[in-house]
Amino acid sequence: xxxxxxxxxxxxxxxxxxxxxxxxxxxxxxxxxxxxxxxxxxxxxxxxxxxxxxxxxxxxxxxxxxxxxxxxxxxxxxxxxxxxxxxxxxxxxxxxxxxxxx
Amino acid sequence: xxxxxxxxxxxxxxxxxxxxxxxxxxxxxxxxxxxxxxxxxxxxxxxxxxxxxxxxxxxxxxxxxxxxxxxxxxxxxxxxxxxxxxxxxxxxxxxxxxxxxxxxxxxxxxxxxxxxxxxxxxxxxxxxxxxxxxxxxxxxxxxxxxxxxxxxxxxxxxxxxxxxxxxxxxxxxxxxxxxxxxxxxxxxxxxxxxxxxxxxxxxxxxxxxxxxxxxxxxxxxxxxxxxxxxxxxxxxxxxxxxxxxxxxxxxxxxxxxxxxxxxxxxxxxxxxxxxxxxxxxxxxxxxxxxxxxxxxxxxxxxxxxxxxxxxxxxxxxxxxxxxxxxxxxxxxxxxxxxxxxxxxxxxxxxxxxxxxxxxxxxxxxxxxxxxxxxxxxxxxxxxxxxxxxxxxxxxxxxxxxxxxxxxxxxxxxxxxxxxxxxxxxxxxxxxxxxxxxxxxxxxxxxxxxxxxxxxxxxxxxxxxxxxxxxxxxxxxxxxxxxxxxxxxxxxxxxxxxxxxxxxxxxxxxxxxxxxxxxxxxxxxxxxxxxxxxxxxxxxxxxxxxxxxxxxxxxxxxxxxxxxx
Numbered sequence: 001x002x003x004x005x006x007x008x009x010x011x012x013x014x015x016x017x018x019x020x021x022x023x024x025x026x027x028x029x030x031x032x033x034x035x036x037x038x039x040x041x042x043x044x045x046x047x048x049x050x051x052x053x054x055x056x057x058x059x060x061x062x063x064x065x066x067x068x069x070x071x072x073x074x075x076x077x078x079x080x081x082x083x084x085x086x087x088x089x090x091x092x093x094x095x096x097x098x099x100x101x102x
Numbered sequence: 103x104x105x106x107x108x109x110x111x112x113x114x115x116x117x118x119x120x121x122x123x124x125x126x127x128x129x130x131x132x133x134x135x136x137x138x139x140x141x142x143x144x145x146x147x148x149x150x151x152x153x154x155x156x157x158x159x160x161x162x163x164x165x166x167x168x169x170x171x172x173x174x175x176x177x178x179x180x181x182x183x184x185x186x187x188x189x190x191x192x193x194x195x196x197x198x199x200x201x202x203x204x205x206x207x208x209x210x211x212x213x214x215x216x217x218x219x220x221x222x223x224x225x226x227x228x229x230x231x232x233x234x235x236x237x238x239x240x241x242x243x244x245x246x247x248x249x250x251x252x253x254x255x256x257x258x259x260x261x262x263x264x265x266x267x268x269x270x271x272x273x274x275x276x277x278x279x280x281x282x283x284x285x286x287x288x289x290x291x292x293x294x295x296x297x298x299x300x301x302x303x304x305x306x307x308x309x310x311x312x313x314x315x316x317x318x319x320x321x322x323x324x325x326x327x328x329x330x331x332x333x334x335x336x337x338x339x340x341x342x343x344x345x346x347x348x349x350x351x352x353x354x355x356x357x358x359x360x361x362x363x364x365x366x367x368x369x370x371x372x373x374x375x376x377x378x379x380x381x382x383x384x385x386x387x388x389x390x391x392x393x394x395x396x397x398x399x400x401x402x403x404x405x406x407x408x409x410x411x412x413x414x415x416x417x418x419x420x421x422x423x424x425x426x427x428x429x430x431x432x433x434x435x436x437x438x439x440x441x442x443x444x445x446x447x448x449x450x451x452x453x454x455x456x457x458x459x460x461x462x463x464x465x466x467x468x469x470x471x472x473x474x475x476x477x478x479x480x481x482x483x484x485x486x487x488x489x490x491x492x493x494x495x496x497x498x499x500x501x502x503x504x505x506x507x508x509x510x511x512x513x514x515x516x517x518x519x520x521x522x523x524x525x526x527x528x529x530x531x532x533x534x535x536x537x538x539x540x541x542x543x544x545x546x547x548x549x550x551x552x553x554x555x556x557x558x559x560x561x562x563x564x565x566x567x568x569x570x571x572x573x574x575x576x577x578x579x580x581x582x583x584x585x586x587x588x589x590x591x592x593x594x595x596x597x598x599x600x601x602x603x604x605x606x607x608x609x610x611x612x613x614x615x616x617x618x619x620x621x622x623x624x625x626x627x628x629x630x631x632x633x634x635x636x637x638x639x640x641x642x643x644x645x646x647x648x649x650x651x652x653x654x655x656x657x658x659x660x661x662x663x664x665x666x
Contacts, residue, residue, distance in 0.1 A: 004519065005433075008430070008431045009430070010430075010499065011292045011528055020570055023563070023566055023567060023570060024567070026294075026563050027567050029563060030556070030559055030560045030563050031560065033556055034411050034556070034560070035478050037552050037554060038552075039549070039552065039557060040170075040551040040553040042464070042467045042468060043472055043551075046310065046557070050560070052479075052556075052557045052558075052560040052561045052564075053560040053561070053563070053564045054564070055479060055480075055483070055561065056483045056561035056562065056563070056564035056565045056568070057531060057564040057565070057568045059480045059483040059484065059565070059568075059574075060481070060483050060484070060487050060564075060565045060568035060569060061568050061571075061572065063355065063358060063480075063483075063487060063489075064352060064358060064568075064572050064577070064578060066355060067324060067355045067356075067358035067359050067579065068355075068359070068577075068579045070355055070359060070586075071359050071579065071584075071586075072278050073587075074359075074586045074587040074588070075359065075582070075584045075585075075586055075587075076584060076585050076586070076587060077583075077584065077585070078583045078584055078585055081585065081595070082240075083343065
């Protein structure tokens, strides 16, 4: 694989840092705009400074943390169903599984 | 001719595709949706075709603004799908795809419940073929489960329609409502195809098992016909607001931990359907417009995302996030097209999702559903997280996978189809008037004001920030080779297991009972053998002498008794 000498965009860690820095700046600017621009408010919470920014951040962190916990309950091995299909006598699948190439 | 049956060109195309080959079949495949769309263009709103069957008025074709909008949408989706699948040399898939699109068109022009039922079942059968066409054991069993559930939904619809017709004397498919006779059955039938929570197992089970091109068709038609039917029959049903809100939220948790990227998109499809269901449940003009417009946009951007993942699957033969990554190096065009779809589904301003989703969210807050509104916001942030960032990130960036070395751009026709969808995403997002003009109501709504744009950008930017932070801090859950238990677990595992356990529990009784029967027969045989067998008492020959002795003894006894 290393025969291919071409350097791609994100092979350079500096470009990754640039993307992250760009995002940070965008976030700061967008929250800053809350001070300058007036948003119409249909619900009192909407009027709180930086409501959408805060809500978006918290929502995503909660989503990921809860989903991680969910894994402990619902995650199984990749061949979980195939093994059981085999046990149930619905034909011996495990042996002849194809990879599903197009 | 075309206004008598708008689905005719697609069905005719399906027939012709079965008997043609090569270039000719490709021409037929492209001409069918184009001709069909022209047919829809010719239709006059307000016209109907009617005839009578057994005393009931049937309306095979009913034309109004709602059916015309879906008519255009389905022809457009069929055209994009056909172009995407041009390289596939599989007549079975071509025929099934056109017939499937034709069934969807037929269903949205159906003016009575019986006609709707016929197309409802046709949708089930033709779409199942697209799953079977993958021709793997997994696809076969997933397709069978899919078919059983889809046909079951049709049976519920028929039962509901019969109850409705008997009690109201009409089969007309207009507003039905839950209080109508058979209303709940019809609601449930629509609910199964709309992937209501716990009724959604078929979608996430079967769609990722279909062929790379088949999934593109699947994601466009079945669920959108169901959304159309809900909008027609159950607009303003408050229950739908809560069902829809649940649909927007629960799938995103699964989407975060799911490894199969097409399954992630299947979960995200349910999430998008949730927004439409909420809109239908609210039932105001703005909300209904939002629901219908979002259905339109979802077909295009979900199609685009499915196509980009299909391209990855086509090129690498792999769809698991844990095994993919770094493909932007060899598939830059696919990467950019995928990111257009990702921006659209995440509802970035100037992309299509923004102009339709914001209508539903605005309607929710205007009609006094603050909790639902918060759930929709949560789901909006979540969509960006799992569909907007996760899909492109794990397929095209993340780490450098072993597939990068041999990867290349997909066939040109795939790129063209994706470009068509991407142009539509940006076109509708930047010039929403194009789509708004087709919507059933004129609400004068404009998505582009400072409040909406700023709020949405803040929500998205900080969702992205959350992802970046979680990823850099190594909190983000890695993609793992795994499956996650969901609703289909109940009938794939719990039910068969319960039956097996029950049989195991009953087995001792069964065995004891059979043992008892066997031993009774055994004992009877032994008894018979003892008495009638070779040395059995009853099988002996009796000597005449002993007979005479016994007679003498008896006579002696009676003589004795006589003298006493």
